[in-house]
Amino acid sequence: MTKSKSAYSTPSKLGKIDTHIIVVWVDNEASVLSRVVGLFSGRGYNIESLAVAEVDQKNNLSRITIVTTGTPQVIEQIVLQLKKLVPVHKVGNFKREDKNVIFKEMALLKIVANPSKIKKALNACKKYNPVILDQTNKSAVIQITALRKEIDSVTKNLKLFGLVSASRTGAVAMTRGAEIFN
């Protein structure tokens, strides 16, 4: 064994890395997002996407949905560390592959092209619940809801049909069926 030239140990082998969706219910107060995000950056956890909004005006609660990656040990730490934060009420943790959970992202896509190309563009979005929010004879703004990788691929295709700007939300999540998360 080669001797470590440091007063610290060398890293161990990393475990398998999974993608998880972490849902956090927090008091909607100043700096709460910074506490959650700061926990991730401070401890070296990853954030792939983030969606935040108030969901309960009466009780002043916001729901934060974070897509993250990590080994099982890291994911467990993320959940436990989040639970320690004072404004955090509860934390949900779902694997991306979990069939009992719906994940969706929304995108607004601006197409600048002639009407025939716009039609083609719309056609390419067919599977992703397209809604035309604005249309002129030179342009259209299309809203779609889909999975992250679906939006990735559709935006790539739409470049051919005049996509000039895309605005995307992070993923939001909801369990299927009558059950709610406690």
Added chain:
Amino acid sequence: MPKLFTGAEIVYKCLEDQKVEHIFGYPGGAVLPIYDELKNHPSIKHILVRHEQGAGHAAEGYARSTGKTGVVLVTSGPGATNVVTALTDAYMDSVPLVCISGQVPTHLIGTDAFQECDTTGITRPCTKHNWLVKDINDLPRIMHEAFEVATTGRPGPVLVDIPKDIQFAKAKYFKPKKKIKLKGKTLNKFNQKEIDQLVDLMKKASKPVFYTGGGVINSGPKASVLLRELVSITGFPITSTLQGLGAYPGDDNQFLGMLGMHGTYEANNAMHDCDLLINIGARFDDRITGKIDEFSPKSKKVHIDIDPSSINKIVKVDLSIVGDVSDVIRSITKTLKKKNLNLEKSNKQKISKWWQQIQKWRTKQSLNFVNSNKIIKPQHAVQRLYELTKNQDTYITTEVGQHQMWAAQHYKFNKPNRWMTSGGLGTMGYGLPAAVGVQVAHPKKLVVDIAGEASILMNIQEMSTAVQYNLPVKIFILNNQYMGMVRQWQELLHEKNYSESYSKALPDFVKLAEAYGCVGIREKTQMN
């Protein structure tokens, strides 16, 4: 109509209701209304430090030696940034602190005003929680919540940032609620089934070891009493982390000494070879485990901790018990006794081979050193200090470095709350202000800061604080003219390239002590 109080008055009313007797602080522009109000509250004594870092460490020493919450009062900007090291130190070592900082008036926040800084932003990663008070009506609730958060579960520092206009504004005062709800951040989540599982493991083990840490100290003096009983009825060997020293008597035969990088041969070998490792209130720090893959490979591991996020953070364990150490140990002992497992007798047989092995390791005498009659060996100095002070109730603080490890190895603590040292953060300059805080809490007791010549210079100004309040703190400097721990690593790992680790241009410490109004004594040859 109920009486209205200013923000400054509310701060003191809260401190009084929280039974605070001492605060450590330093005045400045943005905190002056609170200082103005000090004279009207004779039950609260303010200790004026010489640097805000000193205030933080003094409050830490005060808290660690009493089990109470340490309170710090500083001004905005540099006052707040100077206390950041102490807050981080308290966060790493789980010391309950409430830091109150002044802030520029609300309307100037965000304008880069004089002595403005984003205090809550800067201290967010080094506190359990912090608050910027934007509405005077929130102040009483926030102040009481601050004490609750600092002391609930795993203790730690919190900060309340109060803009100057809020200190002047008026509002009603509320006493603390009986129990502030902290959203299920409860202490004890363990059940009898887990205790039974542990007792079962203990019954089966032939090479068990207790590995205890600062959590035992933080659980209060009763935890140490309960731990001693548990160790005694099981007959198991016990080792302790740096922060846990004193929870179990250092001179007892079942105690293997401290473990880890600077620990004893027998403690580390016992950790490596054991078949049952029971962690009580420690956190598998990297100074203990070394390389995780090779850490205690043959053992079943049990982790008892109040902080659920400590479990499986570093080392995956077979059984976790989340709860206050005192309550968990009480349950274990009760269960052991109920099942009438006379472990002491039946187990002695079973683990007798284990003890024989431990005795073999002990003969190595890993802490031994070759004494000299020409120079004073630092280990010898600590041993002499121990011999001469062990018959009185002595409080030891340290700075950080080799002297700290020699103190941990050679001073045998037999009571909790007598040993104050910066473990997690490793803050040079901790010991003297901590000793000031300890002496404030225990004016009649002997308080010694074991120091190195480099560390002591980092907060030497606090000698002035000690003199002002007649605090008879003793500073015991082991002066080898090197940053010893740095040099040790350079010797081991960097081909003896002693880059910048020599303490050049040292002051004459005797004259320095005299300049501050203290007594300085130099000992150059073998002491008696």
